[in-house]
Amino acid sequence: MPVTLDNKFVVAISSRALFDLEEENRVFESGDHEGYMRLQLERLDVPARPGIAHAMVRKLLRFNEDGVQRVEVVILSRNDPVSGMRIFQSGAAAEMQLQRGVFTQGRAPFGYLRPLNADIFLSANPHDVREALTAGFPAAHVMVEAVRASDHYPDELRIAFDGDAVLFSDEAERVYQRDGLAAFQQHESSKADEPLSEGPFKPFLVALHRLQQSGTSRMRIRTALVTARGAPAHKRAIRTLMKWNIKVDEAMFLAGLPKGEFLREFEPDFFFDDQTGHVDAAARHVPAGHVASGISNER
Numbered sequence: 001m002p003v004t005l006d007n008k009f010v011v012a013i014s015s016r017a018l019f020d021l022e023e024e025n026r027v028f029e030s031g032d033h034e035g036y037m038r039l040q041l042e043r044l045d046v047p048a049r050p051g052i053a054h055a056m057v058r059k060l061l062r063f064n065e066d067g068v069q070r071v072e073v074v075i076l077s078r079n080d081p082v083s084g085m086r087i088f089q090s091g092a093a094a095e096m097q098l099q100r101g102v103f104t105q106g107r108a109p110f111g112y113l114r115p116l117n118a119d120i121f122l123s124a125n126p127h128d129v130r131e132a133l134t135a136g137f138p139a140a141h142v143m144v145e146a147v148r149a150s151d152h153y154p155d156e157l158r159i160a161f162d163g164d165a166v167l168f169s170d171e172a173e174r175v176y177q178r179d180g181l182a183a184f185q186q187h188e189s190s191k192a193d194e195p196l197s198e199g200p201f202k203p204f205l206v207a208l209h210r211l212q213q214s215g216t217s218r219m220r221i222r223t224a225l226v227t228a229r230g231a232p233a234h235k236r237a238i239r240t241l242m243k244w245n246i247k248v249d250e251a252m253f254l255a256g257l258p259k260g261e262f263l264r265e266f267e268p269d270f271f272f273d274d275q276t277g278h279v280d281a282a283a284r285h286v287p288a289g290h291v292a293s294g295i296s297n298e299r
Helices: 022-029 033-042 054-064 081-093 110-116 126-134 171-179 181-190 202-213 234-244 260-266 276-282
Strands: 009-013 071-077 100-103 120-123 139-142 156-161 220-227 250-253 270-273 288-290
Touching: 009 054, 009 110, 009 202, 022 033, 033 081, 054 071, 054 156, 071 081, 071 110, 081 100, 110 126, 120 126, 126 139, 156 260, 171 181, 181 234, 202 220, 220 234, 220 260, 234 250, 250 260, 260 276, 270 276, 276 288
Parallel strands: 009 071, 009 120, 071 100, 120 139, 156 220, 156 270, 220 250, 270 288
Antiparallel strands: 139 288
């Protein structure tokens, strides 16, 4: 039988999203690429510290603990192969099951998402994230300066999503930005029974739902919708999820309130939002990533 990733939950992740390599990256960004490679080689036996997405990836890999390989994590990185050795060494030191990696030595790596059939791509490179989203893959720019995830829920993976332009299309957001709040509320009330089109992260939510149902008593998944919508615009969001036959465990309709402190209470392992202001505010409390999708990210 050929080796395949079919029916696996596949996470493609860059080195800097998984590990804290900011000191080394500053050398790279200075233009001293040879010095960067030399530094990584010198530190080959020095495990890199956990990065922002480390907690989420570690919990996802725990879905394999009963011997069924449900989750595959693949390093997808602009690093050179020499630096890639340190990434695998760091994974082994952290007792993370990492066996696959693609290292492109500076070239954009997002093209390899297709043969990997990735369910999500996490990267510290915003250009690669945009290209991945354009190619149709759920992808987020990881805020490397964000607060690390808490360790209060070791047996529960917690993921929080914004709604419009993330789980849902940006149809309603376009009305809001063009015509204002009153027009947005009227638009959503009139279309309350009409499901929203899917956004870039609907496939990721579906994959999480499938992973939850695949069966393991050791780990659970808890999801939250955290949106600036409020009543009466909440109805369309809920009805859309019902139409998709997908449940979220918590829904926060904040009607414009800042999301940060609500996220701090939920304590997600990761939060995804399309608006940089929300992401920056969230990153002061929880791990966060920017989804460069929709009208708020049009150039």
